[in-house]
Amino acid sequence: MSIDPLIRFSTDGHVTLMIAHVEIGQGILTAVAQIAADELDINFTRILVERADTERTPTASYTSGSNSIQIIGSAFRQAAADARHLLLAKAAAALQAPVESLRLTDGTITDGEKETTYWALQGDQLFGETELGVGQPKSSEEYTLVGQPIPRLDLPAKIAGTPSFVHDLCLPDMVHGRVIRPPTYASTLESIDENTAASLPGVIAVVRDGSFLGVLAEREEQAEKAAEALRQNARWHVQPLPAYESLYTDLLAKTSQDFLVVDGVPQDGPVPPIETPANAVQTLEATYRKPYHMHAALGPAAAAALWQDEHLNVWSHTQGVYPLRGSLASALDLDDNQVRVQHLEGPGCYGHNGADDVALDAALLARARPGRPVLLKWSRADEHGWEAYGSAMLVKTQASLDEHGQICDWNHDAWSYTHSSRPRPMAGASNLLAARYREKPLPPPTPKPGKGSHGGIHRNADPLYAFARRRVVKHFVPDSPLHTSALRGLGAVGNVFAIESFMDELATAIKADPIEFRLRHLDDPRARAVIEAAAQEANWRSGRRGNGQGRGQGLGFAQYKNAKCYVAVVFDVEVDTASGQIHLTNTAIAGDAGQIINPDGLANQLEGGVLQAASWTLKEQVHYGPDGVTSRDWDTYPVLRFAEIPPVSVKLLDQPGAPSLGSGEATQGPTPAAIANAVFDAVGVRLREMPFTPERVKAALTQPQ
């Protein structure tokens, strides 16, 4: 074990953190810097951060699953505490004073008379092999930076507009690439007249490899024009997609692999049938639907690649430089050490989008012109049409109430496609998009059901509530018509939407206040506290729901993966019954992420997550038809605009001394439920299918419930 892979000192009074996890707009670099500076007792301004790079930073997997702060936060805390301990020991020797007599301020160590510094003691030397855990990390009372709203390290450059993203990269002799995709996933390229594009000004190469088609040009606008010419010219053998209208019937009709989920973990073996208990006095059931959603990053995916001397260098906004390196190497039949992946930031990704796929595209184009770096950007239509979507989902719930109004039986059956197809090195297959189109194709691997705790489909399927009996079932359907992978929250979006809507339906059935009804079933004091805090923040109007005369209030709650950040959200809405429009008039969020590292960053994440999920809930669905995905821009895939955004207040419940909990995805499930519940409160109708478009609202208002 060594400190060196994580922390480097330098003679000029800086400390560099080698952070293999990546900034995706969540503020992770700043949070880690706060932790390290606190443990080292140095001013925050001394910290420099080195970005993920397979030749510089330690091996790490993906920055995903709201895991970063827990994994690397504690690694850096311990490494920094160890470094501090070792340097104090060195100082004691140098000053010939007992360690206990030393005082440490901003890297300067004194015994009252003589002094030395980290920079003098360590310079830019490495520590070498050291014992892990020799230093005692500080207690929460000793922190001066952790817990403070320190401004983000990366924002000054972005706000000044200086180059910050892969898209802004400018390498000597760089050329520009574009790719031309087929109409649908399984379509093949029948014919293409490459000359029409090849003869255009500035075109360097038309690259065709099976059904993979791309072009390189000296200038970006030339690459655009050439790509358009190729697009016009390409003849595809189209394998149609199924009809959008049969999305949910297909999902239910297909053969599924079924697992009983116990304590958040899928079990092998038979799934028991639903049995209504003898003490049931009332049984309710409902079905909830969530369509495919997009990450829809504001900037389409981009990557740069340089092929030189049998080595490939890639600059990417991937969430994992190491997994991407391995995946590129295995897709291109290279050794890992022939590939280097360096991270540069991209637009917010919210999960696994096209960032990795565009890297293989760029690599394939770069290989056509060794020695010249290629910058490849997807178009808006590429991004909307070819990213890996958040999977559609259908959840059936059935629950019974006993004579005391307690839930005595709970059933939750969730059907969905895979939520995880991130690229990994594999033989004979590849999850990188272009691989399947090449002359020697590597097909995508057959999706497998995740068996881990709170994995994809069953993430948050198991409610935190205390029920006398529960039966939670995951129905994994392997063959999605659309390419799907991890989108912020994964299965928690559909599961919590169902659970928290159904809790409201049950409360309504016995004329109970929905919060009071939840608290009756909730033992965890931190869960209760966030619900109560959100209610207070929102001026919760107690009582039964459904008669708000156009105005309503609703709550949604979850603890992400039953292990991470606790979140309760309250929405106030107004529903215009004539137009079917839902107006979000106010939002209150309460969150408990354990010990808070940076309250401003945490509040920004929680609010951003709620607003993104509100956009999914009211507006978003990926449309497709036989000719492919038809949601190809912001008109055909509308999202919430500024005028539709409610004011948001965020209440944070700090837990000094408790572990910090990942929060980036915690709001995604509670939000749709809170809005659905508020709409019910306003106009007495239940919306059980996202998105809640005006047409759906009007249809619900005219249907008997």
Next chain:
Amino acid sequence: MTATIELKVNGQNHHLDVDPDAPLLLILRNNLGLKAAKFGCGLEQCGACKILVDGQAVPSCATPLSAVANADITTLEGLGTPANLHPLQRAFLAEQAAQCGYCTAGLIITAKALLDKNLQPSRAEICEALDAHICRCGTHNRIICAIQRAASEMAR
């Protein structure tokens, strides 16, 4: 197919030998190295590429170069520099009004055009002005606060 085009950007004149049909955004980014304006859609739907043309905030992604040959163009780089930020940039920093920051440059440009006309915009007026912008990270409220903060600072 290239022509010599004169372009005035951030107070400087440039003579460029380029395709007059090329989108202004690509010329700003690739010829002049001004990377603040971003490509988001190329369809005038998202606002990421906004710049000022004679004081008006316009999307540069679908504006052909030939259309702005005699215009006065300002990009975010022309509003402020890292060492000398524009009050709007200072306000965005003070409010930490970004997550990924990909939308930021375009928003500040539109906010500048708004504040030039209306130094005390209401929340509704700000939202209306930003209607052609998308922030996918959900930073909207902070962005609105930043514009209000800049407005009150500039009014002083």
